[in-house]
Amino acid sequence: MFKIPPHQVAGHHASNGTLGPLVDDSGRFYKPLQGDERGSAEFEFYEQFSSNAEIPDRIRRFFPVFYGTRVMNASDGLEHPHLVLQDLASSRTNPTVMDIKIGSRTFGPDASNDYIAKCLKRDRETTSIRLGFRISGLQVYVSEELGFYKPHRDLVLKSSVDDVKLLFRRYVSSNPSDSNPDYALAPNVYGRPNGILAQLLELKAWFEDQTIYHFCACSLLFMFEKAMASEGAGSNAQVKLIDFAHITEGRGVIDHNFLGGLCSLIKFISEVLEDPDDHKTREGDTRESTISVDNGH
Numbered sequence: 001m002f003k004i005p006p007h008q009v010a011g012h013h014a015s016n017g018t019l020g021p022l023v024d025d026s027g028r029f030y031k032p033l034q035g036d037e038r039g040s041a042e043f044e045f046y047e048q049f050s051s052n053a054e055i056p057d058r059i060r061r062f063f064p065v066f067y068g069t070r071v072m073n074a075s076d077g078l079e080h081p082h083l084v085l086q087d088l089a090s091s092r093t094n095p096t097v098m099d100i101k102i103g104s105r106t107f108g109p110d111a112s113n114d115y116i117a118k119c120l121k122r123d124r125e126t127t128s129i130r131l132g133f134r135i136s137g138l139q140v141y142v143s144e145e146l147g148f149y150k151p152h153r154d155l156v157l158k159s160s161v162d163d164v165k166l167l168f169r170r171y172v173s174s175n176p177s178d179s180n181p182d183y184a185l186a187p188n189v190y191g192r193p194n195g196i197l198a199q200l201l202e203l204k205a206w207f208e209d210q211t212i213y214h215f216c217a218c219s220l221l222f223m224f225e226k227a228m229a230s231e232g233a234g235s236n237a238q239v240k241l242i243d244f245a246h247i248t249e250g251r252g253v254i255d256h257n258f259l260g261g262l263c264s265l266i267k268f269i270s271e272v273l274e275d276p277d278d279h280k281t282r283e284g285d286t287r288e289s290t291i292s293v294d295n296g297h
């Protein structure tokens, strides 16, 4: 039985008869292959990556498992080929999720002029150029009664640098929609030897050396379960890499675009741990109007 992923926070969405990913009950995530070169690029990446002996296991664990492709009836009612991936949310009950697109440049070297113009506009309008990443979407589990805090995509994309700081605090707060988020879960989710910061640092160490791929326009997906994080089970926080439609060969060159964005992201997450009150000096800019609580679970 296929359904729209209940915890998808960004990207193409399978609602209103449009083409988007589906999940099943067995823990698989079906991503429709985009009909153009984006689809073939992502498929080729997964195929090549799956059998690439140069990827250490400690790095492979950051990627969804790839189970091949399948032609199936898609969310738009037509038959399409799909990538069959591990559903990263399938083992979770109420995942708190954030999708962060890494890199100040989101188009590859072979992109058309029209595509470059579209991406440059988007990169300038968001924090991509300024910070080397942008938050594409998030949901924070609040409670059984209130559901999820899930600010609208357009408002998330409009985030200023201060909004981004605040969103990283809301992400680990038990009261995310409050004007004074408590960042109560920050030590257990961002900190700890196996928390998000430690995982980002491990990825960074690999990106400082690897010249196999350039991860253009990829996202990092953060996920944790509030109930476990509240009990201090830091290991339930996970970082994954997703979205490989614009990946290119590294040809012996460091992926500066991804590495730069990752370093910038690490600084923002470190600051929440070191100086959680930093955003309070700018409390006037908390944009309460962006807040909507989504109870649709």
Ligand SMILES: Nc1ncnc2c1ncn2[C@@H]1O[C@H](COP(=O)(O)OP(=O)(O)OP(=O)(O)O)[C@@H](O)[C@H]1O
Pocket: 005, 007, 008, 009, 010, 011, 012, 013, 021, 029, 031, 064, 085, 086, 087, 088, 089, 097, 099, 136, 137, 219, 221, 242, 243, 244, 245
């Ligand atoms: N393997 C996965 N398991 C669970 N959820 C996933 C997985 N891959 C992606 N998602 C969810 O789907 C969203 C979109 O994924 P992805 O970026 O791959 O799609 P996209 O349509 O190519 O996005 P974009 O339009 O940004 O290029 C992510 O933000 C995440 O919430």
Ligand SMILES: O=P(O)(O)O[C@@H]1[C@H](O)[C@H](O)[C@@H](OP(=O)(O)O)[C@H](OP(=O)(O)O)[C@H]1O
Pocket: 011, 038, 101, 106, 122, 136, 157, 217, 245, 246
């Ligand atoms: O991050 P945003 O601001 O939501 O913008 C989207 C993002 O740049 C995606 O990467 C892109 O899809 P591709 O990476 O697959 O090109 C998509 O284009 P699209 O809607 O034209 O597919 C954009 O709408």
